[in-house]
Amino acid sequence: MSLEIENLRIYYQTLRGDVKAVDNLSFKVENGEIMGLAGESGCGKSTLSNSLILLKPPMKYVSGNVTIDDEPLPIHDFKGMNKFRYKKVSIIPQYAMNALNPTQKIGKLISDLLENHGTSFSTMEKEIKERFKIVELKEAVLDMYPMELSGGMKQRVVMVISTLLNPSLLLADEITSALDVSTQKAVSRMIVEFRNRGFVKSVIFVTHDVSVLYQIADSIMIMYAGKQVERASTETIVKKPLHPYTKLLISSLPEVGIKYSENPLKGIPGNPPELLTPPNGCRFRSRCPLAYEKCMEEPPLVEVMPNHYVACWKVENAND
Template sequence: MSLQVENLTVYYQTLRGDVQSLEQASFKLADGEIMGLAGESGCGKTTLGNSLIYLAPPMKYIEGRVSLDGEELPIWDLARMNVYRYKKISLIPQYAMNAMNPTRKIGKMLSELLRSRKISYVDLLPEIKHRLDIVKLSQDVLNMYPIELSGGMKQRMVMVLSTLLDPSLLIADEITSALDVSTQKSVAEMIVKFRDCGCMKSVIFITHDVSILYQIADSILIMYAGQLAEKASTNVIINSPLHPYTKLLISSLPKVGVKYSEDKLSGIPGTPPLLLDPPEGCRFRERCPLAFEKCLQAPPFIEVENGHFVACWKETPA
C-alpha cells in the first residue's frame, strides 16, 4: 500500500464559520496506481490533494491519519511535513502556468530549489535532460524564462520539476483543465509514461473530466460535496457504478453514436449543498431519486466488492 488515508477531515476557517469541505475521507492507493479523483467544482477534490502536501491556513486539520509507504505523515504540522514534501510527495498545481518564478531562468530556479533541499543540481542534470526528452522539451528551456514558453510547455516543464525526485505520491491537480483536447491527451499520456518509467509510484489525478480518466486512470474516486461517494476500478465506475450520484454523473456523459438532437442529455437536477452548513447525513440526499429515511444518517464508505467502495445505504448489506 503506497498511500493510506483514514477518516481525513479538513475544514476551511472563514468568518462565517467552518466550511466542511472534506469529511471522513478514507481510501487506499496501491503502488503504481493512477487514481482519478473526480467530482464537480467545490466538492473538495483540491482540498483533499492540498491537505496531503501543504495544509496551511485557512485550511484546518480536524482529524484523520495519512500514511505513505507505511510511514505516518504529520500533515497537521507545516514544518515537520517539509521533510516529505517534494522528496516523498509532490504536487503539480492547478496553476502550473504561473508556477515558476517569472524572473528566474528555469534552470537557475531549479538549481536554487534543489540546493535549498541539499541536493546537487549538477548530479541530477543528466536525469533532468533525460526527462525533458520524455516530455519532448528541448534542453534549452533550462536557459529560458517561463515567459518564453507556451502554456503546454510550461505544463510539461512543471511536470518534470515536480517529479524530479521520484516521489512516492504525485498529486496532479487539474493539470489538463486549461489545455486544448489534443494537448490534454498528450499531457495525460506523459503522466502514464512517467509512472511506467518509475518517476513516481502512484498518482492522484484530480480532474472534473471523467472522460480523460477513462483513458489513463486505473481507478476512479468520485467525490460529492466533501464526502467520498464511490471508488472502484475505472471499468467498474464507467460500466457498473453503484452510487446514485456516479450513475447520474456517468449517464450525463455523451456517448459515441448517439444523436443528442433527438434525445437530449439529462443532467442531475438541483445543485450541491453549501458546505458552510451542510445537511445531516448523506449530502446527496436532496437530489437523489432513491433517498429514504435512513439517508438522514451519513452512510459509511464500505467495500461491497473487492476494490469497490461505495457510500450509499442502498448498497450497504443490512
C-alpha cells in the same frame, strides 16, 4: 502501500464557521496505482490534494491520519512537511502554467529546488536533460524564462520539476483543465509514462472530467460534498456505477459517436449543500431520485463487491 488515509478531516476557517470541505475520508492508494479523483466543483477533491502537501490558512487540519510508505505524513506541521515535499509527495498544481517564477530562468528554478533538497544541478544534469527529452522539450528551454514558453511547454516543465526527486506520490490537480484536447491527451500519457518509468510510485489525478480518467486511471474515487460516495476500478465506475450520484455524473458526459438527438445529455438537478452547515444523513439526498426515509441517516461506506465501495442505503439494501 504508497498512501493510506484514515478518517481525514480538513476544514476551512471562516468568520461564519468551519466549512467541512473534507469530512471523515478514508482510502488507500497502492504502489503503481493511478487513482482518479472526480466530482463536481466544491466537492473537496482539490482541498484533499493540497492538504497532503501544503496545508495553509484558511485550511486547517481537524483530525485523521496520513501514512506514506508506512511512515506518518505530518500534514498538520508546516515545517515538518519540508523533508517530505518533492521527495515523498509532490504536486502539479491546478494552475501549473502560472506556478513558475517569471523572473527566473527554468534552469535556475530547477537548481534552487535541488539545492534546497541537498543536491545540485550539476549532479542531476544528465537526468534533467533526459527527462526533458521524454516530455519533448529541448535543452534550450533551461536557458529560457517562463514567459518565452507556451502553456503546454510550461505545463511539461512543471511536470519535470515536480517529479525530479522521484516522489512516492504525485498529486495532479486539474492539470488538463486549461489545455486543448490534443495537449490534454499528451499530458495525461506523460503521467502514465512517468509512473511506468518509476519517476513516481503512484498518482492521484484530480479532475471533474471522468472521460480523461477513463484513459489513464486504474481506479476512480467519486466525492460529493466532502464525502466519498463510491470507489472502484475505472471500468466499473464508468460502465457499472452503483451510487445514484455517480450514475448521474456519468450520464452527463457526451459519448463518442452518439448524437444528442438520440441520447440527450442529462444534468443533475439542484445544487450541492452548503458545507458550513451540511445536512444530516446522506448529503446527496435532496438531489437524489432514489431518496427515502433511511437517507436521513448517514450511509456507511460499504464494500458491496470486491474492491467496490459505495455509500448508499439503497445500494447496500438492494439484495435484502
